[in-house]
Amino acid sequence: MQPEATEEERVKNMTLEAYADTIVPGEKRFPEDRAIAGAAPGPGSVAAGALELLNFDATGVTAGLPYLAQSLNDHAKIYAGEVALELDHDVPPFVALPYEHRRELVRRLTTPGHPEKDGWVSLALFCNMAYDSAAHRHTAEAIRDGHPGLLALGYQAPDADGFWRFPKYGYGRKLAELHPDTTPSGSPA
Amino acid sequence: MTAIDKTDVVIVGSGFGGSIPAYHLAAGGAKVTVLERGPWLAANDFEHDYLLGSSYTRAFDFVVGDGMSVLGGNCVGGGSVVYFAAMPRAPRFVFDRQGSIGRRMWPSVLSRDTLEPWYDRVDESLPVSKQDWTDVSYAGGLWAAACNHSGRTANPAPVAVDNGTCVNCNFMMAGCRFDAKRSMLTNYLPAALAHGAEIRPLHEVQRLERTEDGGYRVHFDLIDEEDYRIHTGTGVIEAKVVIIAAGAGATPVILQRSEATLGTMPHGVGRYFSGNGERLNTAIVDEDRVREVLGLSREDGPVYSANHIGKGPTVANWDKLDGSLPEYERYSLEQLYFPPGLGTILAQVPGGEEPRWYGAQKKEILNQWANWLTIFLMTEDDNEGVFGTPPPTGNAYRISQQMLGRGSLRYDPTENTRRGWALADADCKAIIEKDGLAKVAPWTNDVVGAYTVHPLASCRIGDDAATSALHPNHELRNHPGIFVTDSASVPGALTVNPAMTVAALAERSVPGIVRALQARDVDVKYGAPAPDGSITGRRAVSKLDLVAGT
Ligand SMILES: Cc1cc2nc3c(=O)[nH]c(=O)nc-3n(C[C@H](O)[C@H](O)[C@H](O)COP(=O)(O)OP(=O)(O)OC[C@H]3O[C@@H](n4cnc5c(N)ncnc54)[C@H](O)[C@@H]3O)c2cc1C
Numbered sequence: 001m002q003p004e005a006t007e008e009e010r011v012k013n014m015t016l017e018a019y020a021d022t023i024v025p026g027e028k029r030f031p032e033d034r035a036i037a038g039a040a041p042g043p044g045s046v047a048a049g050a051l052e053l054l055n056f057d058a059t060g061v062t063a064g065l066p067y068l069a070q071s072l073n074d075h076a077k078i079y080a081g082e083v084a085l086e087l088d089h090d091v092p093p094f095v096a097l098p099y100e101h102r103r104e105l106v107r108r109l110t111t112p113g114h115p116e117k118d119g120w121v122s123l124a125l126f127c128n129m130a131y132d133s134a135a136h137r138h139t140a141e142a143i144r145d146g147h148p149g150l151l152a153l154g155y156q157a158p159d160a161d162g163f164w165r166f167p168k169y170g171y172g173r174k175l176a177e178l179h180p181d182t183t184p185s186g187s188p189a
Numbered sequence: 190m191t192a193i194d195k196t197d198v199v200i201v202g203s204g205f206g207g208s209i210p211a212y213h214l215a216a217g218g219a220k221v222t223v224l225e226r227g228p229w230l231a232a233n234d235f236e237h238d239y240l241l242g243s244s245y246t247r248a249f250d251f252v253v254g255d256g257m258s259v260l261g262g263n264c265v266g267g268g269s270v271v272y273f274a275a276m277p278r279a280p281r282f283v284f285d286r287q288g289s290i291g292r293r294m295w296p297s298v299l300s301r302d303t304l305e306p307w308y309d310r311v312d313e314s315l316p317v318s319k320q321d322w323t324d325v326s327y328a329g330g331l332w333a334a335a336c337n338h339s340g341r342t343a344n345p346a347p348v349a350v351d352n353g354t355c356v357n358c359n360f361m362m363a364g365c366r367f368d369a370k371r372s373m374l375t376n377y378l379p380a381a382l383a384h385g386a387e388i389r390p391l392h393e394v395q396r397l398e399r400t401e402d403g404g405y406r407v408h409f410d411l412i413d414e415e416d417y418r419i420h421t422g423t424g425v426i427e428a429k430v431v432i433i434a435a436g437a438g439a440t441p442v443i444l445q446r447s448e449a450t451l452g453t454m455p456h457g458v459g460r461y462f463s464g465n466g467e468r469l470n471t472a473i474v475d476e477d478r479v480r481e482v483l484g485l486s487r488e489d490g491p492v493y494s495a496n497h498i499g500k501g502p503t504v505a506n507w508d509k510l511d512g513s514l515p516e517y518e519r520y521s522l523e524q525l526y527f528p529p530g531l532g533t534i535l536a537q538v539p540g541g542e543e544p545r546w547y548g549a550q551k552k553e554i555l556n557q558w559a560n561w562l563t564i565f566l567m568t569e570d571d572n573e574g575v576f577g578t579p580p581p582t583g584n585a586y587r588i589s590q591q592m593l594g595r596g597s598l599r600y601d602p603t604e605n606t607r608r609g610w611a612l613a614d615a616d617c618k619a620i621i622e623k624d625g626l627a628k629v630a631p632w633t634n635d636v637v638g639a640y641t642v643h644p645l646a647s648c649r650i651g652d653d654a655a656t657s658a659l660h661p662n663h664e665l666r667n668h669p670g671i672f673v674t675d676s677a678s679v680p681g682a683l684t685v686n687p688a689m690t691v692a693a694l695a696e697r698s699v700p701g702i703v704r705a706l707q708a709r710d711v712d713v714k715y716g717a718p719a720p721d722g723s724i725t726g727r728r729a730v731s732k733l734d735l736v737a738g739t
Contacts, residue, residue, distance in 0.1 A: 023547045024555070040549040042556075058241040058590035060418070107544045112635055118253070118595065121636055122588065124547060125534055132555060133239035133530035135246075140238070153529065154559035155497070163237050163366060166498040168488060169357035174322045175333035176343035179507045185312060186319035186347040187278035188510045188521075188685065 008066075011092045013051060015069040018095045020050035020127040022102045024149070034091045037099035043148035049137070050130040054123075061122050068119060079105045196222040196387075197711045198702075199407045199428040201394045201443065204267020205688055206434030206675025208373035208381065209695035210702060215384035216717035219706055222426060223386060224407065226393035226435075226583065227264035228414055231374065235364030239530050242415065245363040246591040251531070252438055252584060254598030257464055257574055258637040259438040259644045260531070263417075263591075265390050267436065268676075268688065269372040270364050272642075273501025274349040275523070276317040276689040278308050282512030282519065283683050289461075289571045289603075294680040296652045296661035307693040310726035314719040315371040317689070320345035324352050326499025327487065328562055331474065332524035333504045334483040335627075339620045346505050346523065346686075359499050359526050380720035392424075393583055394443055397431060397671070398450040404429045404709075405670065410582060416590045420582065429709040430702065434675035434695075437462065437644035438596070439584035441658075441677060444648065444665070446579045455666040457658030458648050462574025462598060464641035466520065466682045468566040468610050469527065470617050471536040472627035473557055482624045496561045501526055502686070509616065510684055517569045517609040521685050522617055525565040533558070535636055539628035546633045562627060564617050568609035569682045572646055574600040600639060643687045648677035650694075662701040663694070670705060674698045696730075 017035035026044020028036050036046055055062055069092075076093035079101070080086075087096040094102065109120040129135045131149035134142040140162050143150050158164045181189035197220040200207045207223060215221040228247055236243045248271050250263040262268035281301040288294045311317065325333065325345050333343035349371035361370050368375055382388065391412040398406045406427050413419035433440050441459035448454050476492045479485055485492055505523035512519075527533075537545035538554055545551065554561075577597035580586050585594030602610075614631050621627045632640065651657025654666055659678055665671040674695045676687060683690055703715040716731070718724045 024552050025549050026552075040552050042552075044552065056241060058246075058416075060588035060590065060593060103544075103548055106547070110544075110636065121253075122593070124636075125593075128534045128547070129239075129530050131552075132533045132558075133528070135239050135241045135530060138238055138240050138243075149555075152556045152558075154494070158237060163356070164358040164360065164497075165356035166358065167356075169495075169498050170323070170325050170327055170503075171330040171334075171485060171487070172323050173330075175325075175330050176337035176341070176504075178344050179342040179510075182344055182507075183278070184319075185278065185308075185317075186344070187689075188280040188344075188507045 012066055012069040015072055015092045015094050016051060016054060016065060017046045018102060019072060019106070019123060020045040020130065022106050023124050023127040024048070024131040025099065034095050037102065039099040042152065045127045045131045048131040048147065048149040049134060050127045053126055053130040053136040056136050059126050061126060064119065068123060071116070075105060075109065194426040196220045196426060196428050197706060198222070198430045198432060199224060199405070199426055200432045200434060201407070202267055202433070202435040202439070202675065203265050203373065203378065203388060204262055204269055204434060204436060204675065205373065205692040206695050207267065207432065208377040209692060210432055210674055210699050211386050212377040212381040212384070212720060213699040213715065213717050214702065214706070214713060215381045215386035217703060217713040217715055219711050219713040221381065221386040222428070223388045224392040224394050224409055225265050225388065225390050226412055227262070227390060229265040229388065229390035230270070230364055232366055232368050235366040237358060237360045237363065237366070242591065243363065248364055249592045250594070251592050252594045252596035252598070253637050254596045254600060256638040257598055257600030258640050259596070259598065260640070260642045261436045261438055261644065265388055266373040266378060270374060271362050272688060273361060273525070274370050275346045275502045275686045276315070276349050277347055277505070277685045279683040279685055279690045280510045280512070286516060286569065286681055288681045289573070290656045292653070294651060294656070296650055298661050304693050304697065306729040307696040308689060309729050310696045310719065311689060311692040313723050313726040314376055315349040317347050317349045318352070319347050320503065325503045326357060327493055327495035328499050328526060329503030329524045331479065331485065331493050331562055332564065334485055335620055336506050338483060339623050341506055341508050341620065343504050343506050346502050350500055355500055357499050359497050359528070361501055362528055376720040394435070395582055396443065396447040396450065398447070400427055403670065405431045407431060418587045418590060429711060430670045430672065430705055432672045432674055432702065434673070436675055437647045437677040438598070440673055440675055441576050441647040442579045442584040445576060451668060455654065455658045457656060459576035461572040461646050461649055461656065462576065462600065462644065463570050463572045463646040463682045464574065464600065464639055465643035465645055465687060466568030466570035466606065466609055466684070467641045467643060468568070468613065468639070469525070469632045470564045470566065470614065470629050471632065472562040472564065472621045472629040473539060473554055474560045474562050474627040475625060476560065478625045482626060494559045496526065496559050499526055502565065517605045518612055519684055520566055520568040520609060520613040522613065523565045523567065525563045527563050529558070535632040535640065537630040537633050539630040545630065546636060562621070564621070566610070566613040566617060567682070567684050567686070568613050569684060570606040570609065571603040572681050573603055573606065574598055574647065576647065602639065645676050645679040645687060646681050648673050649680040650678045651680055663698040664701070664705070672698060672702055
């Protein structure tokens with residue numbers, strides 16, 4: 001882990017971790033972990049590298065992260081007021097929300113018609129990608145190093161040259177009748 | 190002062206719509222310059238890697254609109270480099286569709302019969318092969334067996350894949366490392382180059398302007414090869430004829446942006462966009478039930494568990510491609526593979542709690558990813574897409590270094606479209622959930638809108654000036670010398686994968702473009718063989734008495 005420069009940085013990272021953990025939730029890294037709500041067994045988006053991916057400038061969201069984190073906390077405060085939730089002040093407001101409320105707030109922010117929908121959807125896209133495709137890593141290396149998302153999805157290591165090949169790929173027999181109006185070229189008539 | 194670059198024909202975009210005329214016109218003797226906004230990649234560049242910046246993101250353009258997102262190619266070869274190579278011909282009834290305009294939307298000269306010789310040319314050129322059951326992947330086989338179990342038929346889809354070299358890696362969306370997929374990089378483009386065509390990658394065309402002598406000046410930006418957000422310069426080139434083939438998500442935007450200099454565009458430019466009525470459903474397969482009910486088994490242990498093995502779509506259900514059914518009730522259900530990153534986010538938990546596209550239950554189905562079976566629904570939508578004010582450059586405001594952008598397309602599905610989707614969803618569910626084979630849910634439209642890899646009709650051909658942007662010969666109405674030969678010209682949804690039809694229309698457009706060039710004193714002839722020299726297709730076409738300049 002890199003030392004976190006400022007309190008602001010710490011708040012931003014914790015908030016983004018909590019957002020990523022709302023998209024693909026995982027188990028807490030240590031008992032007092034607040035960013036991760038612990039809503040699902042096994043590693044989630046954060047353990048899969050969500051913050052590394054979000055900080056990869058190629059995504060185009062990196063520069064907007066401080067703004068998104070702050071805005072998410074503002075939304076969390078308003079939301080907590082609406083549903084009469086008392087937030088504790090040890091952690092940023094979004095982090096203080098219990099999982100089902102984080103989930104509900106994200107639902108509202110990503111609903112068609114919400115003026116900030118685009119930003120929240122982009123953030124969700126990349127948080128999901130950290131888990132399901134490790135887009136911040138070479139796939140073969142990520143698998144070799146035990147990337148939790150790719151392994152959970154069932155990826156196996158490629159051949160020695162880094163490419164996947166499947167010599168066995170099908171059941172190899174007829175499994176249905178062809179449509180009666182199939183042309184000799186194999187197209188619908 | 191440097192002299193302005195001049196050529197006979199500028200072709201914008203190098204997918205099916207651009208490569209095909211590029212070859213024929215160059216082979217016929219015209220000076221052809223192809224401007225392509227994406228990079229020029231070859232087999233050695235195609236990686237098996239989801240890392241941002243690998244070929245998987247370099248070759249793509251994903252544009253989020255309002256109610257519709259469009260995925261397309263962004264490289265030399267265009268969509269043909271990233272496509273799944275399923276190449277069925279469109280069913281006969283498609284050409285009689287009326288869609289939203291209450292009259293036949295295809296030009297009267299076009300039907301399945303009149304397009305057939307042009308389909309044959311494409312078939313020979315790529316080539317397209319009829320698949321056998323032994324070519325079918327586990328996913329396709331499972332879909333076929335499920336259809337059969339429901340008393341349905343199922344067809345191995347015709348594909349432009351060399352099954353002898355294909356390794357079933359399912360990475361074909363990142364380009365084919367083994368050149369097993371017949372993209373334009375393996376046929377029309379090398380043949381065009383051999384005849385002297387020039388291809389300029391990383392040249393993004395922004396707008397056109399008319400020259401005093403009746404030709405066109407084409408303005409482009411130079412794009413950084415790694416970060417497409419960065420434009421490194423600008424330039425112009427003049428041509429007697431311009432062919433716009435930037436794809437249905439980009440072609441109308443170039444024309445809209447040119448309106449300031451070219452004058453008013455026909456009403457059909459940037460309207461009547463169709464997403465080919467597409468929708469994806471994700472089924473989570475129950476291995477035990479598949480073993481018991483369908484009697485399937487794999488040699489190496491699991492019954493299925495093979496989502497990542499194969500080659501895109503291999504089997505389709507065509508039972509509802511029935512011309513006697515009313516419009517909007519006809520569709521195909523095709524097995525497909527969609528890789529993670531782009532595909533998984535929109536999958537919803539079957540029967541899960543709302544919202545069903547993220548959270549703990551979604552993670553559970555992600556962890557069963559190897560047991561996903563994706564079904565691709567191609568229905569008849571209502572051509573309801575409209576392009577708004579064009580962005581300053583390209584076809585979108587680019588967000589990511591590659592791939593992701595925000596575009597001006599608005600798509601608000603009508604009742605007809607929604608009903609077609611619902612019928613197809615229900616049919617898919619009836620087949621795949623029968624006897625507990627799997628649980629299925631459609632992808633959500635709430636996140637990035639509806640989603641298409643088959644954008645069509647944003648600049649369509651037709652007989653009627655009020656509802657079509659192009660004459661039946663693909664020339665832009667009121668703008669002689671500008672032709673549109675890509676997916677934008679296809680009038681409406683096809684109920685099957687469109688590339689075969691896009692390519693056949695592009696083949697069909699060439700004799701007319703040859704005549705337009707001849708009228709502008711270019712010494713060009715029509716009649717080249719298929720890119721590999723085969724002439725069977727040419728013989729079929731020459732019977733049509735369309736051959737100009739011979
Ligand atoms: C993932 C995926 C899978 C698919 N699978 C199938 C399939 O199995 N079967 C099938 O039939 N179809 C498939 N398709 C659809 C098929 O690829 C398209 O229908 C087809 O490529 C359309 O051809 P086109 O010539 O209209 O456009 P494209 O092939 O998209 O070519 C347009 C080209 O223009 C370039 N361009 C855009 N704007 C500019 C500009 N301003 N200046 C210069 N160049 C520009 C683009 O980079 C692109 O290279 C698939 C598409 C995708 C994305």
